[in-house]
Amino acid sequence: MPTRILHKESLIPGKTSKLLLDAPQIARKAQPGHFVMLRISETGERIPLTIADTDPEKGTITIVYLALGKSTTMLETLGAGDVIHDVCGPLGHATHIEKRGTVVCVGGGTGIAAMHHIAKGHARIGNHVVGVIGARSKDLLLFEQELRVFVDELLISTDDGSYGHKGLVTELLQDRLEKDKNVFEVVAVGPVPMMAAVAETTRPFGVKTTVSLNPIMVDGIGMCGACRVTVDGKTKFACVDGPEFDGHAVDFAELRRRLAAFREQEAVSMEQWRVSHGN
DSSP, rough: OEEEEEEEEEEEEETEEEEEEEHHHHHHHHHOOOEEEEEETTTEEEEEEEEEETTTTTTEEEEEEEEOOOHHHHHOOOOOOOSSSSEEEEEOOOOOOOOSSSEEEETTHHHHHHHHHHHHHHHHHTTTEEEEEEEESSOOOOOOOHHHHOOEEEEEEESSSSSSEEEEEHOOOOHHHHTTTTTEEEEEEEEHHHHHHHHHHHHHTTOOOEEEEEGGGGSSSSSSOTTTEEEETTTEEEEHHHEEEEETBBHHHHHHHHTTHHHHHHHHHHHHHHHHTTT
């Protein structure tokens, strides 16, 4: 249904923004791990975005996106008061959350926003939540203050060492797992290479690892088949069977190949839009 943008905040100018949407029906039912499908215009493509937060009482949901392709670039042209043609959700399976002790939630890029909602769910149920977030540099780090409100510990890394640990989130994770034998689960949300690296980091420790495969989804309802992924040797659909899966069972090599399958067409579509809009 048509959904109005109540507030827009630029997190990384020209690249990443946060939208507060008026979506009471979705806000009432959405749980951590759920996503929505957006269509900017009647002829636009459907794009999946994980819900970063909800406020059932106010009837709002929060989404965060990176303006990378044609559709997210079109979304970036909208502001408070504008209407998104339709927003469908909540979709997918919610994150399985139970009170068991210490959980480490790892986020990278815009995936930090999606991880935020999952980490909040664990905090609400009473788990000890360790947040691990990373970016190339301090100015590209998202949701630090939002996470500090409820996580028990927050570990930060930057590739260039401009903030926190100089290095990768997996280095912080490795150190934590070596020192803390009480971690019952690691949840990772972010770029596919990062999630693959997290799964390999946790594998020797035998710690349950959950990854979110939203990046590969297209239509979000299982009709197009574009989000096929091999998990434990079986074909799954990220949108209807996931989006969360056992990171130790995902064929990440195949997943990376599928993500690159339409890169050329995506570039052509983006260039055509820029020319038509004089950019």
